[in-house]
Amino acid sequence: MAPTRRHMLRMGAVGSAALLAGALTGASARYPAPRRLGDPFSLGVASGDPTHDGVVLWTRLAPDPLAPGGTGAMARAPVTVDYEVANDEHFRRVAARGSVLATREFAHSVHPEVNGLAPDRWYFYRFRAGDAISPVGRTRTAPAPGAPIERLRFAVASCQSWSSGYFTAYDHIAAEDLDMVVHLGDYIYEKTFIRGRRDMELAAHLRDEAVDLTGYRLRYAQGKLEDPLRAAHAAFPWITTMDDHEVDNNWAAERPGTGFDIHRLPQLYRRRRAAAFQAMYEHQPLRLAQMPSGPSVRLHRRFSFGDLAELTMLDTRGYRDPQACGDGAMVEDCADRSAADRTILGAAQREWLVEGFTRSPARWQLIGNQVAMGQADYDPGPGRTVGTDAWDGYVADRDAVLGAAADRDVDNLVVFTGDRHQHCALDLRADYERAESPVVGAEFIGSSITTGRDGADMDHTGRTLLAANPDLRFFNAQRGYLRVELDHGMLRNDFRVVPYVSRPGAPVRTRASFVVRDGIAGTVQAWRPDEPVDAPDETDVNAQPGPRPGR
Structure with a gap:
């Protein structure tokens, strides 16, 4: 049974395997990619909004992303996109996998929210649409709330x-x-x-x-x-x-x-x-x-x-x-x-x-x-x-x-x-x-x-x-x-x-x-900004602030 527009919008927006399993189309419903898809992952992959047990992943199927019309040269039909999250970049130890529906209503973009991961850990992820496999991305979960951590860099x-x-x-x-x-x-x-x-x-x-x-x-x-x-x-x-x-x-x-x-x-x-x-x-x-x-x-x-x-x-x-x-x-x-x-x-x-x-x-x-x-x-x-x-x-x-x-x-x-x-x-x-x-x-x-x-x-x-x-x-x-x-x-x-x-x-x-x-x-x-050299590797923690009224 083909999905209704309402269900395509819902599945394309949420992008989670759990929602797909509960949708009216059924967990086994799949929508194949066009045979001549080219490189659908021209815009790359991304992840974001980390929590202690998960992240949201992103990609968009767009074999010709600058084509007039803004559709990325994708057909109207939905496409099933598979994703994998692994502990290693060779995907020998897969931590999560699922499928999500990419629809025309959202420019064939997907946003699977992956949960159940370990806190404060690096993961690798990738997507597949038909025979095309995306570049590998790397992401990291946040530390658990209240957990002692030594540092954060961004x-x-x-x-x-x-x-x-x-x-x-x-x-x-x-x-x-x-x-x-x-x-x-x-x-x-x-x-x-x-x-x-x-x-x-x-x-x-x-x-x-x-x-x-x-x-x-x-x-x-x-x-x-x-x-x-x-x-x-x-x-x-x-x-x-x-x-x-x-x-x-x-x-x-x-x-x-x-x-x-x-x-x-x-x-x-x-x-x-x-x-x-x-x-x-x-x-x-x-x-x-x-x-x-x-x-x-x-x-x-x-x-x-x-x-x-x-x-x-x-x-x-x-x-x-x-x-x-x-x-x-x-x-x-x-x-x-x-x-x-x-x-x-x-x-x-x-x-x-x-x-x-x-x-x-x-x-x-x-x-x-x-x-x-x-x-x-x-x-x-x-x-x-x-x-x-x-x-x-x-x-x-x-x-x-x-x-x-x-x-x-x-x-x-x-x-x-x-x-x-x-x-x-x-x-x-x-x-x-x-x-x-x-x-x-x-x-x-x-x-x-x-x-x-x-x-x-x-x-x-x-x-x-x-x-x-x-x-x-x-x-x-x-x-x-x-x-x-x-x-x-x-x-x-x-x-x-x-x-x-x-x-x-x-x-x-x-x-x-x-x-x-x-x-x-x-x-x-921490150091003189007019020095014509790169900053030292170690900050002078004994540096003193200048005089400030009202301190």
Whole structure:
């Protein structure tokens, strides 16, 4: 019996062998792959959202992923996809196996959620569709909640405009000794903002701004065809969220960004958002809980890593009020940004965040955040100029979150941020209107993978920010990513940089390292960032923080 559309949607979305066994089609029902399928695994494989006993796996059948129409040149028929998870890369000791149905409704993507694995362990996985076998991926389960663990290592990435340069940084991420990758958004860009040499390679149907499901699917396929990105996905589990360019530049919940006039086309914008969310789900290792419902999706969630750390991923787009005093541009006088009812998180997510990190028994409270949380004044004089797309435009929410951290004695609060296309290390204060306000945490902002082109070690913006913001400890405007290692005594953040992205093959080096020590809020510079050499292998744990008012 052929499956109904309702059952194909359900099975394609959930992607678990258990659901397939209980579906009306029966456990034995199989749907063969086309005889001339070519290479259906052109976009690679991925895993993500690790728990102590499982992960979600991902692949998408797309023999011609950039074909017009966004279908990947797959036929309409569903295809049964088998998967295996093993303890060894040769698959001699299989730990789990199952089958999942890939359907046209979800671009023949699958998301099997594999459970029953051992905690804190590496596994290998692969898929099969017909006679085609996918590349082998590697993944890792999280430690059991509360279990003692010695360390955690991960990379933080964001902002990868295909047209801005080559994804070389992912080659280096794939070669790192990590447990996972955290991606903070702008995985794709809905259009080309800065045209370069790479745009000359594009076919006509890839040059237009993405506004529908076909357009967004093509943008994801374009990025995933990059070898370095596929390698990094195959090497580690990823934890992902979104920022604005997955939909529309500077969008804010029900209000579009720069692409549409909401007063004329509100329904078109909602359809656009729904298409963008579906394409994101189709191309990321996300669980059923993150499957969108039309123009809504839940991406804020938590991950536990033994007794060492808890990672809270935020959504600062889907629940926010529109930007104050414009569309997120720089403003000098904007009283509205401090209005008590303005929110970047929404009341429910804000309460969930505060209650969660104040109740957690983990040593480190880590937050994955899209836009800069700490104050960024762009006026080195007595005035104040800030951008309202970041937390500077939502002062009440920032005061509520950081004030709660201070009031509830939350130790070891560290925020990781994307969006800015700059490397920054800064201290976070409970209230930026009071000079004596205490430092309650640290924020590390990671630069972009490509956005902004080659960049520079220092630029005018960096000099201005350093002069105007005493809590800003470091600035760099090259491309790169963050490499983070933490144990029970210290968290170390390495700012990894590549000198260029305008051509492939760039080397990588550590531009500077900063640490946060257990029980001491704020950043500590571990070595001089102006040294023209790579960071030392061992951090100077005796480094002392500089003077900070209000400590």
